[in-house]
Amino acid sequence: MESMIFINGSLLPRQEAKISTLDRGVLYGYGLFETMRAYGGRVFRLHRHLERLTSAAQILGLASELAKYDVPGAIQRTMAANSLTEAWVRLTFTAGEGERRLAPPTVDSANLMIIAEKMVPPAPVSYLAGIKAALVRQRRNSQSPLSRIKSICFLENLIAFTEAAAMGAEEAILCNEQGYLAEGNASNLFFVHEEKLFTPSVSSGILSGITREAILELAPSLGFRTEEGEIKLEDFLSADEAFLTSTLREIMPIVQVDDKIIGPGVPGPITQSLMAAYRDLVREETTSAPQD
Amino acid sequence: MESMIFINGSLLPRQEAKISTLDRGVLYGYGLFETMRAYGGRVFRLHRHLERLTSAAQILGLASELAKYDVPGAIQRTMAANSLTEAWVRLTFTAGEGERRLAPPTVDSANLMIIAEKMVPPAPVSYLAGIKAALVRQRRNSQSPLSRIKSICFLENLIAFTEAAAMGAEEAILCNEQGYLAEGNASNLFFVHEEKLFTPSVSSGILSGITREAILELAPSLGFRTEEGEIKLEDFLSADEAFLTSTLREIMPIVQVDDKIIGPGVPGPITQSLMAAYRDLVREETTSAPQD
Numbered sequence: 037m038e039s040m041i042f043i044n045g046s047l048l049p050r051q052e053a054k055i056s057t058l059d060r061g062v063l064y065g066y067g068l069f070e071t072m073r074a075y076g077g078r079v080f081r082l083h084r085h086l087e088r089l090t091s092a093a094q095i096l097g098l099a100s101e102l103a104k105y106d107v108p109g110a111i112q113r114t115m116a117a118n119s120l121t122e123a124w125v126r127l128t129f130t131a132g133e134g135e136r137r138l139a140p141p142t143v144d145s146a147n148l149m150i151i152a153e154k155m156v157p158p159a160p161v162s163y164l165a166g167i168k169a170a171l172v173r174q175r176r177n178s179q180s181p182l183s184r185i186k187s188i189c190f191l192e193n194l195i196a197f198t199e200a201a202a203m204g205a206e207e208a209i210l211c212n213e214q215g216y217l218a219e220g221n222a223s224n225l226f227f228v229h230e231e232k233l234f235t236p237s238v239s240s241g242i243l244s245g246i247t248r249e250a251i252l253e254l255a256p257s258l259g260f261r262t263e264e265g266e267i268k269l270e271d272f273l274s275a276d277e278a279f280l281t282s283t284l285r286e287i288m289p290i291v292q293v294d295d296k297i298i299g300p301g302v303p304g305p306i307t308q309s310l311m312a313a314y315r316d317l318v319r320e321e322t323t324s325a326p327q328d
Numbered sequence: 329m330e331s332m333i334f335i336n337g338s339l340l341p342r343q344e345a346k347i348s349t350l351d352r353g354v355l356y357g358y359g360l361f362e363t364m365r366a367y368g369g370r371v372f373r374l375h376r377h378l379e380r381l382t383s384a385a386q387i388l389g390l391a392s393e394l395a396k397y398d399v400p401g402a403i404q405r406t407m408a409a410n411s412l413t414e415a416w417v418r419l420t421f422t423a424g425e426g427e428r429r430l431a432p433p434t435v436d437s438a439n440l441m442i443i444a445e446k447m448v449p450p451a452p453v454s455y456l457a458g459i460k461a462a463l464v465r466q467r468r469n470s471q472s473p474l475s476r477i478k479s480i481c482f483l484e485n486l487i488a489f490t491e492a493a494a495m496g497a498e499e500a501i502l503c504n505e506q507g508y509l510a511e512g513n514a515s516n517l518f519f520v521h522e523e524k525l526f527t528p529s530v531s532s533g534i535l536s537g538i539t540r541e542a543i544l545e546l547a548p549s550l551g552f553r554t555e556e557g558e559i560k561l562e563d564f565l566s567a568d569e570a571f572l573t574s575t576l577r578e579i580m581p582i583v584q585v586d587d588k589i590i591g592p593g594v595p596g597p598i599t600q601s602l603m604a605a606y607r608d609l610v611r612e613e614t615t616s617a618p619q620d
């Protein structure tokens with residue numbers, strides 16, 4: 037069955053879902069996105085994805101355009117049209133035609149697009165054995181207004197991932213311009229030192245992920261203290277345990293960075309207890325909570 | 329008359345020139361652009377625009393896709409279809425559908441788009457009186473692989489320009505993450521100190537413009553020494569003369585940055601002689617040189 041894509045209120049076959057070459061998303065990367073994961077037909081923490089999207093749309097002058105849409109309804113329609121319950125959902129919102137500056141689009145030219153595909157989770161062995169990551173030369177810019185916005189200007193991340201993949205790694209690790217630890221190419225980073233969880237602060241130039249937030253809430257209830265701050269790379273590399281968080285991969289243990297083995301080289305006990313607790317949280321929220 | 333847009337070998341009316349929502353240009357900003365200016369039907373230094381585009385396409389894994397096109401022919405066809413000789417020409421090349429990393433597109437899904445519009449030059453008074461620029465807080469990242477590539481991830485520049493425009497300025501001036509002068513939001517920067525021309529080096533995190541290159545060639549023939557390097561902001565602000573260079577604006581005098589008046593507050597003699605010499609160069613190259 038050909039996949040159906042939501043575009044501006046309609047569900048169209050993939051081949052027909054198109055946008056103008058004059059859309060400022062195409063011309064200037066003037067647009068936003070969210071990647072979400074649905075479990076049993078419900079997007080985990082949809083309200084947080086929408087809050088982040090709305091907040092970014094305000095910064096970019098697009099909030100009133102976005103407000104024209106019932107986004108939760110559009111996501112449900114897209115999943116239903118593709119008969120999906122376990123889904124990867126990608127929302128893209130571009131600025132449409134208009135001025136060569138931040139400004140609302142010409143009437144009705146903004147584009148809201150939603151793609152939903154069957155979720156294919158990472159192989160179980162990745163969770164059991166942990167993954168290898170690679171440090172890349174590229175630096176995050178903590179002084180860029182885009183570092184905290186999930187804009188479609190995502191090419192740096194593709195470059196970082198490609199560089200890591202060429203080194204046989206599954207994720208690139210980026211420091212910021214001051215040399216402090218920042219984030220993965222599509223994830224946030226955590227590590228454990230003496231039973232305490234550490235993660236780079238938002239001011240380190242990261243995009244604060246929805247899963248990152250959930251872990252920071254969850255950890256204290258399991259008895260683990262947490263700290264957000266400026267993290268030295270050597271502290272990350274000499275950690276007892278390390279993992280990344282992302283919407284699609286949830287919690288993924290990192291057991292090696294370049295040639296450096298993290299801790300004992302296998303997923304640690306605190307990482308494992310967080311993985312189990314996160315899955316319980318997801319089950320609880322996606323089965324009992326009302327979908328907003 | 330409705331404008332005609334070149335897309336993948338065809339010239340289509342603006343409303344019909346569309347690309348897939350799954351193009352990685354739309355999803356991830358995975359694409360490149362060039363902005364060119366045609367005088368009397370000929371693009372100034374087209375070969376240099378194409379060299380820069382090709383070099384960037386190589387870095388992004390798209391060179392073989394780009395090589396399928398006769399780009400000079402496509403530009404000429406687009407100008408002819410729109411009956412233009414004095415034109416602003418915007419070329420956009422996006423990666424098409426494919427993997428979520430740097431990789432060639434799925435067969436024939438890359439998109440080459442060319443828009444040509446009548447060139448409306450800045451008002452003569454801007455050249456006669458000079459313009460006001462504004463320093464913005466945002467910093468260029470000299471350590472980003474994108475700082476030297478003209479990618480469609482251009483949203484930072486739109487944000488910078490919008491911030492400058494809100495301060496009543498016509499261009500934003502950006503320093504890099506180390507505090508050195510970098511570039512304008514859509515221009516390169518020059519200043520004159522004791523009859524010598526200074527401009528930030530490429531390693532300052534700038535995109536090296538075609539007009540910038542031309543000025544660096546032209547200045548010595550007029551008897552002015554040039555220096556590229558790491559430039560302190562205060563040296564720029566205390567210059568005798570300052571100007572920006574861009575394909576569309578050519579050489580535009582800057583007479584004020586925020587509240588600071590540059591030199592005597594009017595376009596200086598060296599700036600004026602370069603403006604005249606640049607226009608002679610453009611006339612010479614676009615009337616006598618064979619178009620490649």
